[in-house]
Amino acid sequence: MIYIGAEEIISPLGDRAEQNFQAMLDNQSGISLVAEAGLNKLPVNLSKIADLDFQNPFESLLEQILISLLKKIDADIIRSDRTILLISSTKGAIENDISDQFGKSVRFLTDRFLLVNQPVVISNACISGVVAINAGANFVRAGLYDHAIVIGCDLISEFVLTGFQSLFAVSEKPCQPFDSERNGITLGEACSAVLVSNSRSVFRDMPLGLLKGTSANDANHISGPSRTGEGLFRTVRKTMQVNGISDQDIDFISAHGTATVYNDEMESIAFDRLNLTHVPLNSLKGYFGHTLGAAGVIETAVSMQMIRNNVLLKSLGFKQKGTSVALNIIEENIPAEVKTILKTASGFGGGNASLIIQKL
Amino acid sequence: MSFITSYCHLTNESCLVNGQHIAGRDSESTDSWLKQLYKKQEIVYPKFYKMDMLSQTGFILTELLKKANPKLANAYQDDEIALLFANRFSSVDSDVRFQRSYQQTSPSPALFVYTLPNIVLGELAIYNKWYGENMFAVLPKFAADFYVSYAEILLSAGSEASLCGWLDIADEQIHAFLFFVEKEGEGLAFNSENLQKLAGTI
Numbered sequence: 001m002i003y004i005g006a007e008e009i010i011s012p013l014g015d016r017a018e019q020n021f022q023a024m025l026d027n028q029s030g031i032s033l034v035a036e037a038g039l040n041k042l043p044v045n046l047s048k049i050a051d052l053d054f055q056n057p058f059e060s061l062l063e064q065i066l067i068s069l070l071k072k073i074d075a076d077i078i079r080s081d082r083t084i085l086l087i088s089s090t091k092g093a094i095e096n097d098i099s100d101q102f103g104k105s106v107r108f109l110t111d112r113f114l115l116v117n118q119p120v121v122i123s124n125a126c127i128s129g130v131v132a133i134n135a136g137a138n139f140v141r142a143g144l145y146d147h148a149i150v151i152g153c154d155l156i157s158e159f160v161l162t163g164f165q166s167l168f169a170v171s172e173k174p175c176q177p178f179d180s181e182r183n184g185i186t187l188g189e190a191c192s193a194v195l196v197s198n199s200r201s202v203f204r205d206m207p208l209g210l211l212k213g214t215s216a217n218d219a220n221h222i223s224g225p226s227r228t229g230e231g232l233f234r235t236v237r238k239t240m241q242v243n244g245i246s247d248q249d250i251d252f253i254s255a256h257g258t259a260t261v262y263n264d265e266m267e268s269i270a271f272d273r274l275n276l277t278h279v280p281l282n283s284l285k286g287y288f289g290h291t292l293g294a295a296g297v298i299e300t301a302v303s304m305q306m307i308r309n310n311v312l313l314k315s316l317g318f319k320q321k322g323t324s325v326a327l328n329i330i331e332e333n334i335p336a337e338v339k340t341i342l343k344t345a346s347g348f349g350g351g352n353a354s355l356i357i358q359k360l
Numbered sequence: 361m362s363f364i365t366s367y368c369h370l371t372n373e374s375c376l377v378n379g380q381h382i383a384g385r386d387s388e389s390t391d392s393w394l395k396q397l398y399k400k401q402e403i404v405y406p407k408f409y410k411m412d413m414l415s416q417t418g419f420i421l422t423e424l425l426k427k428a429n430p431k432l433a434n435a436y437q438d439d440e441i442a443l444l445f446a447n448r449f450s451s452v453d454s455d456v457r458f459q460r461s462y463q464q465t466s467p468s469p470a471l472f473v474y475t476l477p478n479i480v481l482g483e484l485a486i487y488n489k490w491y492g493e494n495m496f497a498v499l500p501k502f503a504a505d506f507y508v509s510y511a512e513i514l515l516s517a518g519s520e521a522s523l524c525g526w527l528d529i530a531d532e533q534i535h536a537f538l539f540f541v542e543k544e545g546e547g548l549a550f551n552s553e554n555l556q557k558l559a560g561t562i
Binding site (some may be wrong): 018039090092094098099101102103106107120121122123124125131139141142144157158159162163164165166167206212214215216217218220221222223230231234238240284348349350351 | 366403435438439443448449450452455456458459462466467468469472473475476477479481482483485486488489490491492493495496497498499503506509510512513516517518529542
């Protein structure tokens with residue numbers, strides 16, 4: 001059995017996982033209109049952390065989340081030669097140094113926490129977080145390490161905002177995943193972490209079970225989703241098959257749901273092909289925006305909080321059906337016992353990834 | 361136990377397949393070095409010209425490996441080849457170009473879509489119709505242990521072969537090494553010592 005737990009979150013909604021979850025229960029969103037942020041100094045909706053470290057926010061968030069995570073686990077394991085640190089990020093500290101977006105921050109963490117093994121940065125666009133958690137589980141399952149600490153972190157930068165604006169992919173209003181009026185993403189920044197381990201006893205609170213996860217490429221387009229949802233279909237089918245999980249076993253789907261017209265449509269087609277349209281589903285982008293390399297980790301962390309708190313969180317920003325196939329989108333927070341959850345992600349480069357977590 | 365059944369290297373001056381020199385840069389040519397290599401292939405794929413250097417490098421070296429070992433092209437199902445790539449500087453070459461575009465003129469969406477290191481995996485998947493596992497890692501230097509441990513994990517979890525690569529491109533300097541790992545085939549045993557030896561000083 002591979003365990004996952006000790007989830008932590010730093011976002012505009014708070015700097016602890018429990019605080020974030022309470023804010024979400026209270027229908028709060030991290031998204032707000034930020035003046036002079038975008039192209040031509042126009043206002044843009046962003047999910048921006050207010051009090052970031054001025055000098056090196058990327059490094060500082062990684063440090064802060066590790067300190068929080070260590071309070072939830074046997075802190076000694078961080079210095080163990082049986083522990084690996086995986087960092088999921090697309091653009092790291094690009095605002096500090098475009099020519100070294102990760103190296104300096106990784107060295108800082110290695111020295112600061114006396115890490116024994118070389119940390120690995122996983123950079124697979126928007127699926128990075130799910131790929132990193134799966135990689136952590138793979139390393140532990142293979143016996144190469146006993147513990148994998150997985151951190152997802154990305155910041156809003158002029159670079160990334162300008163890029164998405166140049167693609168006309170940024171929504172004027174706060175993003176509305178799966179809604180009929182959705183019109184693009186809202187960018188967000190966040191840092192989230194989980195511990196993946198073969199030992200139950202290193203967790204202070206009850207961990208959850210992490211099953212085998214997979215990835216699959218669309219083999220279709222570098223910046224647009226497949227019209228048939230091929231890669232998403234393939235990764236979810238593989239993940240369900242290798243774990244012997246049927247469509248009836250899944251209680252909840254934490255979808256990717258970026259709120260672009262084509263992405264959400266693609267996901268609905270893939271879930272239809274998988275016979276999963278009956279399963280309660282949300283996108284958390286309405287709370288945090290699209291946090292890119294952090295998205296897979298933060299959305300997994302919130303899903304874990306949903307299991308712990310027996311609540312299905314609504315898909316914030318959704319009002320009416322906006323995909324050709326109807327999905328079972330959660331419209332109000334509902335008390336429910338959730339045992340098995342599916343987390344998916346899709347992104348640039350045609351990547352798709354999925355994982356399954358179970359209550360023990 | 362798996363085997364490294366073919367490999368190739370590319371630097372700014374030369375291109376080697378299985379250790380044999382197959383082409384050198386013609387400094388008189390008006391074409392870039394990567395275009396020179398593309399024109400030597402017997403394929404027409406106009407999308408090549410839109411790719412950034414990272415993707416062009418991955419594309420060319422994959423074509424050379426397919427020639428050296430046709431099994432890469434035709435012995436596997438469409439989801440059986442895992443792509444496991446890494447480098448030191450992520451997509452910095454495209455990042456700098458995109459930054460220049462919005463600082464000096466207007467942001468170029470055509471450049472922006474290449475500002476992620478895993479885009480090369482997408483380009484390889486699209487051209488070859490590969491639907492398998494993907495991972496792109498950023499590491500401070502070539503780490504044979506990382507490739508050996510993770511490729512073996514992928515091979516024990518559903519993938520039948522793994523196309524692996526170290527693709528470093530920064531300041532127009534190319535340091536690239538691709539290798540193909542199969543469960544059976546002729547080649548060196550896939551272990552850190554052999555891999556480090558083949559990689560050389562990449």
